[in-house]
Amino acid sequence: xxxxxxxxxxxxxxxxxxxxxxxxxxxxxxxxxxxxxxxxxxxxxxxxxxxxxxxxxxxxxxxxxxxxxxxxxxxxxxxxxxxxxxxxxxxxxxxxxxxxxxxxxxxxxxxxxxxxxxxxxxxxxxxxxxxxxxxxxxxxxxxxxxxxxxxxxxxxxxxxxxxxxxxxxxxxxxxxxxxxxxxxxxxxxxxxxxxxxxxxxxxxxxxxxxxxxxxxxxxxxxxxxxxxxxxxxxxxxxxxxxxxxxxxxxxxxxxxxxxxxxxxxxxxxxxxxxxxxxxxxxxxxxxxxxxxxxxxxxxxxxxxxxxxxxxxxxxxxxxxxxxxxxxxxxxxxxxxxxxxxxxxxxxxxxxxxxxxxxxxxxxxxxxxxx
Ligand SMILES: *Cc1c(COP(=O)(O)O)cnc(C)c1O
Numbered sequence: 608x609x610x611x612x613x614x615x616x617x618x619x620x621x622x623x624x625x626x627x628x629x630x631x632x633x634x635x636x637x638x639x640x641x642x643x644x645x646x647x648x649x650x651x652x653x654x655x656x657x658x659x660x661x662x663x664x665x666x667x668x669x670x671x672x673x674x675x676x677x678x679x680x681x682x683x684x685x686x687x688x689x690x691x692x693x694x695x696x697x698x699x700x701x702x703x704x705x706x707x708x709x710x711x712x713x714x715x716x717x718x719x720x721x722x723x724x725x726x727x728x729x730x731x732x733x734x735x736x737x738x739x740x741x742x743x744x745x746x747x748x749x750x751x752x753x754x755x756x757x758x759x760x761x762x763x764x765x766x767x768x769x770x771x772x773x774x775x776x777x778x779x780x781x782x783x784x785x786x787x788x789x790x791x792x793x794x795x796x797x798x799x800x801x802x803x804x805x806x807x808x809x810x811x812x813x814x815x816x817x818x819x820x821x822x823x824x825x826x827x828x829x830x831x832x833x834x835x836x837x838x839x840x841x842x843x844x845x846x847x848x849x850x851x852x853x854x855x856x857x858x859x860x861x862x863x864x865x866x867x868x869x870x871x872x873x874x875x876x877x878x879x880x881x882x883x884x885x886x887x888x889x890x891x892x893x894x895x896x897x898x899x900x901x902x903x904x905x906x907x908x909x910x911x912x913x914x915x916x917x918x919x920x921x922x923x924x925x926x927x928x929x930x931x932x933x934x935x936x937x938x939x940x941x942x943x944x945x946x947x948x949x950x951x952x953x954x955x956x957x958x959x960x961x962x963x964x965x966x967x968x969x970x971x972x973x974x975x976x977x
Pocket of ligand 1: 684805841843844845846865866867868869870909910911912
C-alpha cells in the first residue's frame with residue numbers, strides 16, 4: 608500500500624526499530640541494517656507522481672524490466688550527520704540532486720525535479736530521524752536511485768521509472784589506509800563513455816579488477832586512462848589526490864572522472880588554506896619519478912562514504928611505491944578532520960554547504976538555510 612506524502616499516514620514498518628543505545632549505532636557495519644522507511648516516486652505517462660513514503664521492503668517487479676535487461680539505472684550517495692545540538696545536517700544535497708539528473712540525462716531518462724529529491728529526502732529524514740546516529744557514533748548513508756521498470760525486452764529509452772531513496776546508519780567510519788594496484792589490463796572509463804556519471808553499470812566491470820588487486824595483496828585499484836594507460840584517473844570508487852612538494856595535484860574532470868562532491872569540497876578547503884591545487888594529468892612515469900626524488904608526500908582518495916582514505920602503497924608492475932607514514936602527512940589527515948567538523952556542524956560553514964533538516968514537521972524544511 609502506498610502513502611501519498613500529502614496525507615501522510617505511515618504504516619508500521621516490519622523491520623526492527625532503530626537502536627536506542629548510541630554504542631549500538633557505533634557497531635553497525637556499512638549496509639547491514641536499513642532504516643524503517645523509503646521514499647518512492649514513479650514516472651508514468653510522461654510525469655513524476657507525488658512521492659510516497661513506505662516501509663522499507665521488497666518491490667514487486669517483473670523480471671524483464673529494462674533496468675535489469677539494459678542497465679538503465681543511476682544512483683547517488685550522500686550522508687546525514689548529527690550536530691552537537693542534535694540537529695540533522697545534510698551536506699550539499701542539491702549537488703547530488705543535480706548530479707543525479709546529469710546521470711539520468713546520459714541514459715535518456717526524464718529529469719527528476721530537484722525539489723522532489725530535496726523535499727522528499729528531508730521528509731524521509733524527518734520520519735526516520737531516529738535512524739540518524741548521534742554525533743560521534745556514525746552517520747546515515749543515503750542512497751537515491753532511479754531505474755527503469757518497463758517490462759519489455761527492447762533497447763530503447765524507457766517510459767516508466769522509479770525514484771527511490773533508502774537510508775541506513777553506519778558506525779563511526781575508521782577509514783584504514785589502503786594499498787592500491789595500478790592495473791594496465793582493465794579500464795574504468797574512456798572518452799565518450801560514462802565514467803563521469805553515477806551509472807549502476809559502471810561498477811560491475813570493476814569487480815574483476817578489484818579481485819586482481821586483492822590477489823596482489825592490495826585493497827583496490829588505481830585506475831589509468833583508457834586510450835594511453837598512462838595517466839592516473841581514480842582510486843577504486845574515489846577521486847584521487849597527490850601531495851607533491853607543497854602542492855596538490857588531482858586529475859582534471861572532463862569526461863572520464865566522476866565529479867565528486869568530496870573532491871570539489873577538498874579542493875576548496877585546500878585553496879582556502881592557500882595550498883595550490885593543480886587539476887592536471889599525472890602520468891605513472893611522473894609519479895614514479897616524484898617518488899624516487901622523495902617529493903611524493905601523500906596520496907589519498909576522496910568520496911562520501913569514508914571522506915578521505917589515505918593510500919599507503921602504490922603497486923605497479925611488481926614494484927611498490929611506499930609513501931610516507933600517515934602520521935607524518937601534513938595535508939590529507941587535517942583536511943579530513945576539517946571536513947568532518949564542517950559536516951557535523953562543529954566548524955564554520957563558510958561555503959554554505961550544510962543543509963539543516965527541520966525536525967518540526969509542520970514547517971517546510973528551509974533550503975540552504977545559512
Ligand atoms: C561516487 C564516486 C566518487 C565520489 O563522489 P562523492 O560525491 O565525493 O561521493 C568518486 N568516484 C566514483 C567512481 C564514484 O562513483
